[in-house]
Every structure is written in C-alpha cells, then in structure tokens.
Amino acid sequence: MAVTEPAAAVLSAAHEGILRRQSLRESSARTYARSLPIVPVRARGLTIEGADGRRYLDCLSGAGTLALGHNHPVVLEAIKRVIDSGAPLHVLDLATPVKDAFITELFATLPRGLADNARVQFCGPAGTDAVEAALKLVRTATGRSGLLAFTGAYHGMTAGALDASGGAQDVRVTRLPYPYDYRCPFGAGGERGAELSARWTENLLDDPKSGVAHPAGMILEPVQGEGGVIPAPDEWMRRMRRITADRSIALIADEVQTGVGRTGAFWAVEHSGIVPDVMVLSKAIGGSLPLAVVVYRADLDVWEPGAHAGTFRGNQLAMAAGAATLAYVRENRLAERAAVLGARMMGQLQGLAADHPCIGNVRGRGLMIGIELVDPDAALGDGSRTSTGVPPAASALAAAVQQECLERGLIVELGGRHAGVVRLLPPLTLTDEQASAVLDRLADALSAAERSPYHRQQTGLSN
Ligand code: PMP
Numbered sequence: 001m002a003v004t005e006p007a008a009a010v011l012s013a014a015h016e017g018i019l020r021r022q023s024l025r026e027s028s029a030r031t032y033a034r035s036l037p038i039v040p041v042r043a044r045g046l047t048i049e050g051a052d053g054r055r056y057l058d059c060l061s062g063a064g065t066l067a068l069g070h071n072h073p074v075v076l077e078a079i080k081r082v083i084d085s086g087a088p089l090h091v092l093d094l095a096t097p098v099k100d101a102f103i104t105e106l107f108a109t110l111p112r113g114l115a116d117n118a119r120v121q122f123c124g125p126a127g128t129d130a131v132e133a134a135l136k137l138v139r140t141a142t143g144r145s146g147l148l149a150f151t152g153a154y155h156g157m158t159a160g161a162l163d164a165s166g167g168a169q170d171v172r173v174t175r176l177p178y179p180y181d182y183r184c185p186f187g188a189g190g191e192r193g194a195e196l197s198a199r200w201t202e203n204l205l206d207d208p209k210s211g212v213a214h215p216a217g218m219i220l221e222p223v224q225g226e227g228g229v230i231p232a233p234d235e236w237m238r239r240m241r242r243i244t245a246d247r248s249i250a251l252i253a254d255e256v257q258t259g260v261g262r263t264g265a266f267w268a269v270e271h272s273g274i275v276p277d278v279m280v281l282s283k284a285i286g287g288s289l290p291l292a293v294v295v296y297r298a299d300l301d302v303w304e305p306g307a308h309a310g311t312f313r314g315n316q317l318a319m320a321a322g323a324a325t326l327a328y329v330r331e332n333r334l335a336e337r338a339a340v341l342g343a344r345m346m347g348q349l350q351g352l353a354a355d356h357p358c359i360g361n362v363r364g365r366g367l368m369i370g371i372e373l374v375d376p377d378a379a380l381g382d383g384s385r386t387s388t389g390v391p392p393a394a395s396a397l398a399a400a401v402q403q404e405c406l407e408r409g410l411i412v413e414l415g416g417r418h419a420g421v422v423r424l425l426p427p428l429t430l431t432d433e434q435a436s437a438v439l440d441r442l443a444d445a446l447s448a449a450e451r452s453p454y455h456r457q458q459t460g461l462s463n
Pocket of ligand 1: 063125126127128129131154155156157221225226254255256257258282283
C-alpha cells in the first residue's frame with residue numbers, strides 16, 4: 001500500500017524525533033548510529049524498514065551476526081517454542097534441555113579433532129568475554145602469561161581482548177605481523193610475505209635473546225574482520241599450527257566473526273584443515289541473540305570452578321535460536337552457497353575496479369568481502385605513497401561511499417586500518433537477484449562518491 005503524503009510526513013517527523021533524542025541522550029561513544037542515521041522498525045531477511053518508511057538492503061547484518069538475515073522463520077519458531085513451553089528464560093549456568101540441544105548441535109559442526117574431546121564454557125554474552133575466558137584458560141593451563149597476537153587484530157573491548165587487538169599495548173603481548181598481502185609489512189606480498197611473517201614468528205620464539213618469553217598462547221582471526229577483511233593464507237595457518245604445536249603454545253582461533261558458514265566453510269579454520277586448541281565463538285552462534293562460548297581441548301580444562309563466572313551465561317532464547325541457525329546452515333549447505341556466491345561477487349567487484357582506480361584491492365572469503373579504497377593520485381610520486389608501496393587508504397572516500405550507499409538503500413560497513421575498506425557481510429541466504437541489487441547500488445554509490453564535493457575536499461582534489 002502506498003504511503004500517503006500526510007502519513008509520510010508523520011513518519012518522517014517520528015524518525016527525526018527519535019534520532020534527535022538519541023543524539024541528546026546517548027553516549028558520545030556510540031558507533032554505528034553515527035554513520036547510519038536510520039531507525040529500524042521492521043526487518044526480514046536482507047531488508048530493514050526504517051521509521052520513515054524507507055527500506056534498506058542490510059549488508060552489515062548486525063556486524064556479521066545474522067547468518068540467516070533478520071527474523072528468519074526457523075529462528076522465530078525456535079524462540080516461540082521455548083516461550084510457549086514455559087521453560088525458564090534465565091538459569092545461570094544450570095543444565096537445561098535447550099542448552100543440551102545447543103551443545104549437541106554445536107559439537108556436531110566443530111572440526112572433528114576438537115569436538116571429539118572438547119569442553120565448552122558459556123560466557124557472558126559477548127565475543128569479548130569469550131576472548132577473556134580463552135586467554136585466562138590458556139594462561140592457567142600453561143602457567144605462562146605471554147600471548148602472541150597480530151597486527152590489525154580485533155578481539156573486543158574488554159581489557160584483555162583489547163590488549164590482544166592491534167591498537168593496544170600490553171607488555172605480556174608480543175605483536176606479530178599478520179600476512180596482509182596488499183600492504184605486506186615486508187614489501188613482498190603473496191606467499192613470500194606470508195613465509196616471512198612465519199619466519200619472523202619462529203625466530204622470535206627460538207632466539208633466546210629475542211626478549212619474548214615462552215608464551216601461553218597465540219590468538220588469531222583466520223580472516224581479520226575489523227582489520228579490513230584480510231584472509232590468512234591456508235599454508236600460513238598450517239605453519240602457525242605447526243609453530244605453536246611444536247612449542248606447546250595453545251592456538252586460539254577467534255571465529256567470532258568468521259564462524260557459521262560466513263567464509264565459505266562452516267568454520268574458517270576448515271579451509272586450512274587445522275585443528276586449534278581453543279575456539280572463541282559468538283555473533284552468529286546465537287541466531288541473532290547474544291551468546292558467546294569458548295570451546296577447547298579437554299586437557300586444558302584445569303581451571304578452578306568459578307574461574308570465569310557471569311550472571312548472563314544461560315540465555316535460553318539465544319541457545320534455541322542459535323541451535324536452529326546452526327542446524328539450518330548445516331542442513332542447507334549455506335557455507336558452500338556462501339563460497340560460490342562470494343567468489344562470484346568478488347569477481348564482479350574486481351571487474352568494477354577496471355573503471356574505478358580508487359579500488360585498490362578486492363578480497364575476502366565467502367560472504368565476508370572487503371573493497372579497499374585508495375587514493376590513486378597519491379601514487380604518482382608526490383611522496384605520499386605508504387611504506388608498503390601502495391597508495392594510501394582513502395578514508396574520506398570510503399565514508400562518502402557508505403553515505404551514498406545509504407542514500408540508495410544499502411547498508412555497508414567500513415573497516416581497516418584507516419576505515420578505508422568497504423565491507424560486505426550479507427546474510428548467507430542472499431539470493432542471486434539480491435546480490436545483483438547490492439552490487440548495482442554499490443557501483444552507483446562509488447561513482448557518486450568519486451564525484452562528491454565532500455570527498456574531493458577531503459583529499460584536496462580540485463576540478
Ligand atoms: N573477535 C572478533 C573477531 C570480532 O570481530 C569481534 C567483534 N567485531 C569480537 C571479537 C568482539 O565481539 P563483541 O563485540 O561481541 O564483544
């Protein structure tokens with residue numbers, strides 16, 4: 001039904017009022033709300049409808065949480081079943097049939113080498129709390145405190161997780177170079193760059209004068225998400241597994257963002273075939289509701305009762321929604337679908353790069369896609385090329401692309417070192433037609449942003 005003009009004016013006023021009150025009452029630390037001034041009131045699948053009646057294709061998916069999109073029927077049905085059954089919604093960490101079914105489903109999907117002899121710890125419902133638990137677990141089990149973590153990493157916002165992330169410094173954390181092909185820290189890229197990253201790691205661990213004490217664990221993202229959608233090569237992942245196994249260092253895979261089919265395998269570690277000692281899982285495992293767990297080798301389970309407590313470790317609705325999501329992704333082979341569709345979309349985006357010199361690099365895995373925007377004119381010898389030899393990130397252009405996308409009813413995320421990477425994290429249920437619509441809008445937005453005075457002003461370009 002078409003919205004009449006007076007009705008549209010009422011909707012628009014309500015929408016403006018909510019946004020105005022948000023900016024008056026909510027914290028200045030708010031994030032997504034700044035670049036996406038929309039007021040979602042309804043959502044289904046890929047689509048969000050705002051309070052002003054506008055519709056958006058959502059390729060942010062709750063920061064990669066919504067494997068099945070918004071309000072998928074199997075998720076809603078699972079939630080309704082728990083509510084209708086009269087089951088308690090809050091149970092701390094007590095056993096329930098809902099939790100039992102979730103663990104069974106989760107273990108059915110995990111790499112066999114881990115699932116066959118694993119333990120699971122339910123955490124406070126955020127990825128960052130599960131990261132904290134993982135760090136505590138390996139420190140307790142090894143009696144060591146050092147941690148190996150990577151440049152560009154993002155593991156969360158609580159103290160330990162933040163220390164393991166790229167922006168922070170903790171004396172117990174040794175920072176290692178992540179294999180970032182496009183901006184290789186060794187200026188080599190490709191297999192050679194990854195090889196040098198591995199050698200650097202080995203050398204630090206084996207040189208008695210490197211200043212790095214024998215660490216408890218290594219934490220890595222198989223594809224860095226917030227860092228700018230940077231997939232680690234499979235061979236490099238196997239190398240990290242060997243390096244850590246040979247030295248009794250626990251390997252922690254942070255699959256908070258990469259899990260549940262997102263990268264074209266159910267878990268991203270499957271691409272390389274490695275079995276980590278610890279996996280940190282959140283986001284999609286709760287089927288859109290908050291849930292976070294650590295799964296680990298049983299012999300690491302030597303921490304004391306209460307070592308990682310928390311009131312909200314028993315969210316029954318999230319476990320039911322999560323179990324339904326895991327089962328749906330598994331039964332409908334959505335990881336395979338993500339691999340095929342993601343490869344096709346990346347191919348099309350690479351084609352787009354021919355007409356847009358500002359597209360420096362298109363990369364990703366499955367439906368975790370990044371488009372790194374650069375300032376190509378800075379590569380002409382004006383001294384502003386970066387140390388890695390490629391043009392600098394075009395942050396202002398990326399922000400303009402995000403805004404132009406929003407204008408065209410498309411929600412995208414930004415990431416990367418200088419927020420210069422446009423990120424796509426669509427639901428795994430994306431249809432071919434929807435994928436085309438997303439790419440059409442993005443291409444249009446890119447052209448508009450390149451022409452936009454805002455971006456030209458920021459980069460100092462003139463007509
Ligand atoms: N690890 C990774 C890889 C993440 O992407 C995130 C969130 N983007 C986190 C941990 C932290 O999760 P949360 O925001 O739920 O604390």
